[in-house]
Amino acid sequence: MNRFEYHDGQLRCEGQPLRDLAARFGTPLYVYSAETFRTHFARLAHAFGALQPRICYSVKCCPNLDILRLLAACGSGFDIVSGGELFRVLRIGTPPDRIVFAGVGKTEREIDEALAARVGLLNVESAGELELLARAAQRHAVTPDVALRIIPDVDAKTHAYTTTGTRHNKFGIPLDQAADLYRRFGASPLVRLRGLHLHIGSPVSDPERYALGIRRALQLIDTLRAEGLTVDTLDIGGGYGAHYVGDDAPSADAYAQVIVPLLADRGLRVILEPGRSIAANAGVLVTRVLYVKTSGRRRFVVVDASMNELIRPALYSAYHFIWPVDAGPRIPQDWSPNQPFDGLRRCDVVGPVCESGDFLAKGRRLPPVQPGDLLAVHTAGAYGMAMASQYNSRPRAAEVLVDGGAVRLMRRRETYEDLIAAEHVPPE
Numbered sequence: 001m002n003r004f005e006y007h008d009g010q011l012r013c014e015g016q017p018l019r020d021l022a023a024r025f026g027t028p029l030y031v032y033s034a035e036t037f038r039t040h041f042a043r044l045a046h047a048f049g050a051l052q053p054r055i056c057y058s059v060k061c062c063p064n065l066d067i068l069r070l071l072a073a074c075g076s077g078f079d080i081v082s083g084g085e086l087f088r089v090l091r092i093g094t095p096p097d098r099i100v101f102a103g104v105g106k107t108e109r110e111i112d113e114a115l116a117a118r119v120g121l122l123n124v125e126s127a128g129e130l131e132l133l134a135r136a137a138q139r140h141a142v143t144p145d146v147a148l149r150i151i152p153d154v155d156a157k158t159h160a161y162t163t164t165g166t167r168h169n170k171f172g173i174p175l176d177q178a179a180d181l182y183r184r185f186g187a188s189p190l191v192r193l194r195g196l197h198l199h200i201g202s203p204v205s206d207p208e209r210y211a212l213g214i215r216r217a218l219q220l221i222d223t224l225r226a227e228g229l230t231v232d233t234l235d236i237g238g239g240y241g242a243h244y245v246g247d248d249a250p251s252a253d254a255y256a257q258v259i260v261p262l263l264a265d266r267g268l269r270v271i272l273e274p275g276r277s278i279a280a281n282a283g284v285l286v287t288r289v290l291y292v293k294t295s296g297r298r299r300f301v302v303v304d305a306s307m308n309e310l311i312r313p314a315l316y317s318a319y320h321f322i323w324p325v326d327a328g329p330r331i332p333q334d335w336s337p338n339q340p341f342d343g344l345r346r347c348d349v350v351g352p353v354c355e356s357g358d359f360l361a362k363g364r365r366l367p368p369v370q371p372g373d374l375l376a377v378h379t380a381g382a383y384g385m386a387m388a389s390q391y392n393s394r395p396r397a398a399e400v401l402v403d404g405g406a407v408r409l410m411r412r413r414e415t416y417e418d419l420i421a422a423e424h425v426p427p428e
């Protein structure tokens, strides 16, 4: 479900024509639907309701403060991976017990900040980190709750760069080492070991992959409990899919059908860390066509958005559905994205950045477009703006949130002065 719909030939977000938003705020422009965020959060909460999980939205996928506030109001906690993300969630007044902190390379400073803030759970990824954490906890005179992130050694069958749960990845601790570490720190007065964490990848389109990882975690939990150790928490991470090509992702219910029976009646506090499944379909990137040109048999549609705004096609060869904002008379009234029609033209949608890898789509069949037309790049709400850069000294785009009748600029377009703001360093 998303609230980006064509009405009278115009793509709208919760009824607001994207053409009007582009005229008001300029392009490239991220537009988000608040209702879509809320609906996706509610669906996940409902699907997993039997477990009464703590849902911790993964801040990294779309970290704007207004989005965090919106999800906090839905009852969400937050999964963070850096001091910067901690800063964000504290800034919106998140109760610290609703924060879980993962990350393979937490610095001592970040650990100090997490302890000072009393975050609810630290997901530790190595023996060295746990030793450092124990020393820091002593200094702070606190006893933090800790989970060990395990390597379940499950191939999530997703892009190599977003596969995280195999022993070839940098994340987590091998099962045997995790068992030893749990035993070593199980009775420590410095840290309170509560359980295990896993995150196998993103997106994971086969729910059975979770089952494999969770069964391995449960085996370890049974072993540790049999030895008298306390294990009352299992954080099963994120990675639930979003719709990129039509309705391609499993529903929240489909994941829950596999996962809930495994964890029901296990006496575990279950934590979920969804990002993309909540945010991706809640955002589009609106871009304007600058030029159309041909070279040999290739046709290039040069737009004002680039890998600066959306790096996923360049980095993961990711597919994002692209279509004109103004469907107008060029497109049949009964058109739907899965029904191609005559008159489509194969083209590369490319940005202005000086890299051949700067494309939003390759060999894509689009209706004829001309300079000035607006295109919507769909499913861009997660890992879009979050991964934006200023490469080529291009100020980052603006972000707008549509919430029913209300339109809110939730991040202004950057200026040239913003590009050099951090370079105003006084001479030594």
Ligand code: LLP
Residues within 6 Å of the ligand: 058, 061, 079, 102, 162, 199, 201, 202, 203, 237, 238, 239, 240, 273, 274, 275, 276, 277, 312, 316, 382, 383
């Ligand atoms: N929990 C942990 C520990 C994670 O590392 C991640 C994502 C999540 C939760 C949330 O995963 P999600 O539900 O959003 O799939 N930039 C890539 C995705 C990188 C994911 C990193 N970790 C992309 O654009 O596809």
